[in-house]
Amino acid sequence: MAVSQTNLAWTTLLDVGPSERGRRRLHDRLAHALRTAIRDDRLAEGAALPPSRALAEELGYSRWVVTEAYGQLIAEGYLSARVGSATRVSWTPDTSPDTAPPPRAPARPPIRYDLAPGLPDLRAFPRRRWADAVRAVTGSAVHYDLGLPDPTGHAALRTTVAQYLRRSRGADAHAASVSVSVCAGVTDGLVRTCRALRAEGIADVAVEDPGWGRLRDAATSAGLRVHPVPVDHDGLRVDDLARTPARAVIVGAAHQFPTGTVLSPARRARLVRWAREVDGFVIEDDYDAEFRYDHHPVAVMQGMDPSRVFLLGSVSKTLSPALGLGWLVAPAVMTPALRATNLVAAAPPVLDQLALATFIDRGWYDAHLRAARRRFRSRRDLLVRTLGAQVPEGRVASTAAGLHILLHLPDGADTRGAVKAAAAAGLRLADLDDYRAKRSAERGLVLGYGNISDTDIPPAVALLRQALRSTVPRPRPNAD
Template sequence: MQTSWTTPPPPRDTDPSPAWELLLPAASGPPRGRRRELGAALRAAIRTGRLAAGTRLPSTRDLARDLRVSRGLVSELYAQLTAEGYLTSRQGSGTWVARLPAAPEAPVPRAHPQTSSAVTDFRPGLPDLSLFPRSAWSAAQRGALARLPDAALDYPDPQGLPELRAALAELLSRRRGVVVEPDGLIVCSGVAQALTLLGRFLKHHGQDAIALEDPGSPSEFPLFTAAGLRSVPVPVDTEGLDPVALAATGVRAAVVTPAHQFPTGIVHSPERRAALLEWARRTHGLLIEDDYDGDFRYDRAPVGSLQGLAPELVAYTGSVSKSLAPGLRLGWLVPPSGMLAELVEAKRYSDLGNTVAEQAAFAAFLRSGRYDRQLRLCQRHYRTRRDALISALATHLPAVRTSGIAAGLHLIAEFPTELGPLLPAASARAGVRLRPLGDYTAPARPTPTVFVLGYAHLGVPEITRAVAALAAALPDIPVSSVAV
């Protein structure tokens, strides 16, 4: 039975303007070190260019109100950074970001450049770990630990702390259209553990194979192999996983990334979603939805989860690896109701439950609204970096065609065929590492001119410099040479 869902209207945004959100984690820290943390955050923002030279800062009254700190603290902060040369101030005209001395940059040689010692790695799937909200997370941890009763420090419920499951159920329903109650959700150590639990469940119930997207995530193959399943690659076309090819495999379980397919960047079309659900109904099969990059959409409205259309045919999983940090090992699994009890027991005997302190901190982080704010912050940064990469390619390598740019943390770049034999040596000379699309196919297939470029972990200046250096190491190719 198809289940419809609606998203409630977003709450009224009372956050300060985007330019000052980068100071919010420092402002929420303990009072004793608040001025130091705010000063460090503001210095870093000026040094890295996130606050450009010549930017006029808010008045001390306005910034104090936005950050919910005292005006005296902001006045002291402005005075200190003015004395250090980060800010300039003139009576009656306000406070401005000063122009810092520029670090000298070595020119990029165009003729036979030498191999660079510094490498810019366009590795896909890596978030910007410097965006992790250390102060806000620390505050959430301290508050959560202070409130935890002693009994909560015993071995935890393997399904997850009830308060975290309640907060996650609300979040997933509101942001991703997932049909879930707190009792129907399992807290996991990331998507990897969720897939492992599902693989073992399928093996225990007589399945010996699972379908994986081709191209797709290379980490899935060893996870399911360890669970005793054979992985069967199924091709992805311009609309998503091919349902005809899927049916021909004879398998009864498949992993899909419908919101933003990795690595092609395809968003599964409504028709393709319907066809995959029909396959699951007809075969009494299971679709495992990895909501990869589902929260980061740039040029279109967010696409709701596949699970929301048919909760009994889809096991939904996701994590905070892109929004907070992979090292937290926090994720979730929403299985069909008939699978829940067995999966919870399997998790009990696999790890005796996730860390209580981290679960409690994440629950507090969600309830406070900090996680929504963190998603907005990441969205802005990643969109800026995506736009910088597209712009740099258009400027320095206009013959390169890009796709899969509407969401996520990476894009596909297709170089002209003539450049294929030249790219390995040119990228080495330029100090740029590129990942071929063929690294993500099963079996690996040569794709000498198609690459998966991750950009989320790279700053705008580094992206621009790397693309310019790569262009300098390659011969000019006219735009008309690209096949369409």
Template sequence: MPKNQTNAAWDTLLDLDAQPAGPLHDRLRRALRSAIVGGRIAAGSALPPSRTLAADLGCSRWVVTEAYAQLAAEGYLEARTGSATRVRPGVTGPATGTRPGFGDPPARPVPQPARLGPPFAHPRFDFTPGLPDLRAFPRKRWADAVREAGRQSPFTDLGYLEHAGHPHLRETLAGYLTRSRGAAIAAEDLTICAGTTDGLARIARGLREHGHTHLAVEDPGWTWTREAVVDAGLVAVPIGVDGDGLRVDLLRDQPWIRAAIVAPAHQFPTGTVLAPARRAELIRWAHDVDGILLEEDKDADYRYDRRPVAAIQGMAPSRTALLGSVSKTLSPALRIGWFATPPRWTSDVAVANPLGLPPSVLDQLAFAWFLDDGGYDRHLRACRRRYRARRDVLVGELACRLPGARVSGAAAGLHLLLHLDGVRATEVVAAAARDGVSVDAVGNYASEAGAGDSTLILGYGNLADSAVAEGVSRLADAIDRTKMWNVRG
């Protein structure tokens, strides 16, 4: 490797034949990512111009630009107008390796501390999915809750408590979920954990100890979901989603699957709400195979066209584990989540996770106080009004600036889909990032390369109201530039 960082990546060996079978641009992407993660291409190194690398590899320029665009969308590269494409600081070296999901590393790298600094963590125009409005976190009310929890708690609460969580929060939360989500939960079957992914990993370990080998996951779906499944020692099996939700017929085609993860209230990223007939079909499948459903309830509190849909768990409590958290209602920084298991699974999951620890006792008691006081309900009502108004403005701006694009999945949750025509979403993601616009592509969450290639995910939970119009304007400009660049290229 030359010492000069200006051209440090130009002479790096890229063995495309050693990569798994697939399209040439995908094999190039994997080879470049492996070189970056392994440290063979140093941070700050400039990659060869697309024409130069294409000539060296004997391929079309499109193959190189597509690989570069995908790596930029995943956070490995940064590209600026008039400058070379470079490796971003903080993503090189063995410590930043990724874990396998569907036989390939996840679509985006595991976040590292070096990636959290400006301008990447706080883009001016934040269409990142999965975040609530962090500006709206009820700081004073939460501070009051923490103070009350500390003042009222007996000294015995400051010692070691059971791994399932504080009894008071479990009792309070079980009542809340029964009332607000139509669940059927007993406090003794409810476990407090560090978030939905943590709860999923614990249940998956319990399934593995009970003889399960496979766990069905929605496709497309959250990268972290399938990572948690794989880390627990199970095979993550992608099952397609259509307009009615998870396809149960595909589950029945694979008799070795007896457990499935589903997000019926608002599937990520498609935004699909599981249809009533599909709900009944899914429950019948679980009974027929003596299986279990893992219901993710993340976006259930945000429904804008009608009242929130009740949880499946209330319809089939003996076959459904319900998982939730405050990550999309308050803040992911609190690290408070929960899962309710069917009674026959509660002890098995606990035994399979002897080191599983709940969040801070004071935070648990603060959340219980917040629930008891009615502050959580008031906060959610205010959030629903805020998000609905913001969504309406966003949809209006998209219709004005991008009249040829179609919007879907906007009836619930904190994101919507923007279906483009004549442009690849990953290229738009890279182009928009140069203008301070953070947006994502559906293809990053699919099991097969090329799926959802023309669809963007626009999260609006953490998007400032004042930034909607200009954010859409800059996104539209990025789309136009990408189309023009493709025509010229």
């Protein structure tokens, strides 16, 4: 019998044990099993036991055996019973100082303000419309939609995603030249891609430096050797890439994380030429590119050469990472390798896939993005103004797009110490060095504004200022 969600002890395992001839009667053994379950805290205080008739039927005993066992435990104080109410556990373990467990380490202070990057505004998740989409597909899904899912994703969502990427991101998602798969997010799609590349004989992959650490980890977990390549104001330095043994590269062309740079047109063309020259591939991470505030979002580079560029995307930065829904657009020539190397890759739940397809097809996704862009632009402006007033020594960059900005700090600033001091005060920050392959002399913080309310920005920046001040060494008094 384990305590169910209704607090009824119907499924807690009772070890009644074999009969001991002449020594213990059946109701005594049942009482002992229940007593042990209570003392082991498998039946917690307040848990309701089954009615005697129901438990007798479940165990194959007479009702008298159960009522006798219950009566014995009521007399001993383990159970309590009232007329018209269930029999409940009334005993709790001794928590006196002599028997209390050793004290735990002090808990970390709760995070009051979140300025770390990587999350959208979770408060603004479109709950009603998402629930409407789930309700609609639950009622309309045909019976075979509820069977074993297609490992590449439901055809309805694959079609919808292809159409969305063509019209909004400038992708080439025509069936003849590419394959569109549904995955659990960018990391999942990247692992699948790297496995396929490894099977095709590609053992080395380049990554942007600085860059998102999970992408490096995903490539390493798939068995590839990772080579960091620096990023400058025009994006990935393709000449440096050409000096590595890599035949694949992971790049954020439309909005690089964390620098916020856009891969320049010349570098885009050079990168495609590089892929052709080395018989390799570009893996494009379309990271939060929907949020651009100075002009229309920059198109993906996958449309320049769909035979050489993989495109990865998800709704983690636009809706919520909790949905676990993303897509992988791959060159058609790589489809067999993707299938062969990801035989046990699980597609997201089918009803969630159909809900996302409905959410996009009905125009709700576009409406959500429009509202989010307005909200994030206003919040970005507030954060930049507040930083200018309270942290004047900092220089703000990477403000044109996305859900984060860079705060460059003077040489010698202790950003690592500031992150720790801020965490102790309830503020989550990210050190720019955390996204580099090696520490750099350039000091900076990556400040996300997606998952913080407008009203929380001023007190959050005030805590940031205090954290920075607390790490500045104080001058020693003059010995004279």
